[in-house]
Amino acid sequence: MPPQPVHKRVHPRGVFSRFKGNIEAITIGVKFFFNPERSTLIYPKEYIKLKDGYRGFIVLIKDKCINCGSCARICPAAAMKLIRLPFTDPKTGRTRMKLWPVINYNRCIFCGYCVDVCPTEALYHVPYHDVVWDTMEEAETDLEKFQKPPEWKTEKEGIPVRYVFDEKKGLVKVRVEGEE
């Protein structure tokens, strides 16, 4: 059934509407004063353990990479670049120059196109993106650095929490325990 327009009017003010409105507003204000619904994250004391599938930092599995360059080609922010490095084939023992992807997190917008376009699943997301680098150079990766997830200091110092959906309170902060 297609959508239909429905004409409505602003409900007019009654005789006691001003009185009633004030009472209602004050009542609900008092209610939430004594019984507040808070879901504030005390970061970095607590941190959110994000769900699988979150588009965080990107890591390369070098063994799976077939040097096709699709990731660099589809990158909308030109964060992924190809560098030319020698590669020795373990089967034949011959050394050839090959193109390998590296990423510059100064430019990355975490759209995840590279992960989705990789034909061999050689790239994957880690579910976090709160890492601080001191200099801009540190945010750039070389081939070695690109194969390891960036160091996540928040995890070492904070308490993992997760937000779950609740009918009464919207989001409820729950401590994550006994995982991994």
Place this chain on the structure above:
Amino acid sequence: MSGFVRGSVGYNDLGLPGMWTRRIGKDVYEVFIGPQHPGSGHTRIIIWVDGDIIVDSEIDMGYVHRTMEKLSEGRQWIKAIPLFERMAIHDACNVTLPYVRAVEKLLDVEPPERASYLRVLLCEINRIAAFLYGFGIFGVFLGHSTMYMWPFGDREVWVELAEWLTGARLTHTYPVFGGVRRDVPAGFTDALRKAIRYMRRRLEDYRKIFVDNPVIRSRLEGVGVIPKKIAVELGITGPNLRASGVEYDVRMNHPYEVYDRLDFEIPVFEEGDAYARVLQRVEEIKQSLRILEQVADWLDKHEKTPIMAEKFWKTAPPLYKKVFQEQGRVKLPATFAIMKVPAGKAYERGETARGEISYYVESNGANKPYRVRIHSPSARNAIVFKYILPGHRVMDLPAIYGSIDYFPPEADR
């Protein structure tokens, strides 16, 4: 210059801190509000005041202009999607969907039914989140800080849902040519239903503390009235137009995706004042919740089928299908990066939270767009500030500004 003194740059005849004011004539002053004023966003409103009454006004747009249309001509088709999202990042799916649909028209592909439902799902989640964002800003404009905190807190529910579905809180980059990028994760529809029930209950709280609050009613009723005829003449759009009594919604008049199969109402208010625009948005949230309920039912009833168009999915290697089965993630065909779109012209429109957005896309057969013209809703609504503000008091400016839900980054593109 001997050091910067606050408010000393330019002219400041009234001595207001941080604001440019100039005396024009007897009792008439020119006041610049913005572009960095917390109340005006990234735009500048110039008003001429006689005492407390605004006698004339002008809006000075373009402070956050990023040459988006031109930038899109220099990048491949798919790379323009994350670019256009930057117009309104909290309304990302609604803003990019017409572009995706226009290119699909040129490519002659149709998204599968499930992908259409998923698009509608994220569109409505985005719409609710954008309305709540607007309410928060509106609340703080009127000095109602509770209405600032509550919608921003509740918006987190919808942002969290969108993150679960797409993997990113705001810039989802969810619809792509031929379909969408992710299927719903397990347990998503249950969480969605919980969020819907929570939001329904919460709207009642909003009504008590904000909408029916006599203080708010006194400040909004009869303020910034846009009569039906003027609304049509000025060409304003979206909830602002419907609050003035015009039955126009792209979802109803030019249905796209699966909107014509869903059962919902287009609320229309007659009054056209700031208070009617508030109620309009409350009613639209209710209708969006109704749509989401139906989409959740549909997703529960139908099993997982491919969410990418047959044209791209039939050549997908086994690994792609395995990833989709296991993780619900669509792997993009490698041709997307260098895809050439057949020459032609396409025009598509969609309804965002702020109104009608339209894209005119022209291709000359290359792997980049020849021209993309965007007509965004906030750019159309901005004209209100020139014609509706005069005659009001300065105090009414934040009330009108907030009720229009003007979003400068979207207007300036």
